[in-house]
Amino acid sequence: MSRKTLRVRGVTRTFPGSGRAGPTLALQPTDLTVQPGEFVAILGPSGCGKSTLLRIVAGLDRPTAGTLTLDEAPIAAPGPDRGMVFQSYTLFPWLTVAENIAYGLRERGLPPAEQRAIVDRFLARTGLTGFAEHWPRQLSGGMQQRTALARALANDPEILLLDEPFGALDHQTRELMQELLLEIWEADRKTVLFVTHDIDEAIFLANRVIVMSARPGRIKAEVEVPLSYPREWTVKTTPEFGALKARLMAEIREEVRKAIG
Template sequence: MSAKTLRIAGVTRTFPGQRASAPTLALQPTDLSVAPGEFVAILGPSGCGKSTLLRIVAGLDQPTGGQVLLDGAPVTAPGPDRGMVFQSYTLFPWLTVEGNIRYGLRERGLPEAQQAEVAARFIARTGLRGFENHWPRQLSGGMQQRTALARALANDPEILLLDEPFGALDHQTRELMQELLLEIWEADRKTVLFVTHDIDEAIFLANRVLVMSARPGRVKAEVPVPLAYPRDWTMKTTPEFGALKARLMGEIREEVRKAIAAAG
């Protein structure tokens, strides 16, 4: 599979009102291009449409206007070229770790031996050896997200869509998962769209950070992250990291104030 360019062209999303309430405009016209192999993080206040945008790219939701294009072809439904990991633990509880990782491979009709080989490879890459036969209920949050990441990667998607995947984890586990994701990305250079509320996480992972406005969301700022790869946790203590964090904090605080004012 050759890598594809992702283009979000004038995408809007309006949700119908409940009963007598007015419709809600979640996304203003949004334009964005992501080159093959880029790691792009999306920051913004709660309710600004970050997750809605990601779901539209995944084909799990449809835009009210505009379109998502992969190498010029419109996205109208989920597909194997896009893999998604959610914040909530979305493993199938009736399947083991290995069963969850093999699920997409089985659905695609891969032979059993090939399923086993691919699953074993990603079990090893995500540090899950020894847990192949565990059920999701027997795993910690971090282990469940490792399994969800392995399941997404096993299908060899061209684009990885991550919606606050580490948001429910404790601080130390979250940092280890960030390092694991970076290690995999540096090896594979898949295109990544990563939604987060965490400024440090966005800077540490991405080579470009997009800041979205308060609802109705739009991309209001684009901040390149000119920090060299490979990266490790010590980068978070550098003046360069601190300067990027200060800039992004200023952008986000302005939008959070607007969101609070609109809610009040």
């Protein structure tokens, strides 16, 4: 289980202009605290800065102003305490499934026997045991994302950061991946920060949903999800789920209207 608290304080991001285009304010001053073991989803219209915020937490981008800490340690660069899974398939095509999962372990210098044991464990947890020696090009989209998830988890990060990881998958595969992620989270209680456009996905997975405004993004609302775990897909048919969906949809529709003018 994760043990460290993420604190985002007054974080902004302005992208410099080019040519005749002026600078773009992507993220207004943002404060966010994510407690150990929380599963927090971030919702918002396209271009609202949610992925920018996630990249800043990952250390892949730098804020224009503000501070980020993980248990009081400043975040200034990528690190093994944060595991990232992107929407696009980001596996190394020249490495097998097992080698992709072991990548971070090799970089940390773990002994080969320990690497193999960890890789075997996550191959089993993600249903990829029979595909250890396959190349990424031989996998379906869902299997590639399972590999990416296993690679991130194998490093045992404090926080798992997911940027619309299932957005490119078909509906059935997406739902199966949601159930797999939730099963892993319920077992390990890693801290998760999950960016998505899908309201159903946010409610099904998270115990708290952050709603962001249209650009320049700011946190407009924080909505607790009082649905108990473990969660089955049938929770989506309940009145409680429907009420949460209606509330979040109203928040998002208001921001989408602003975004399209």
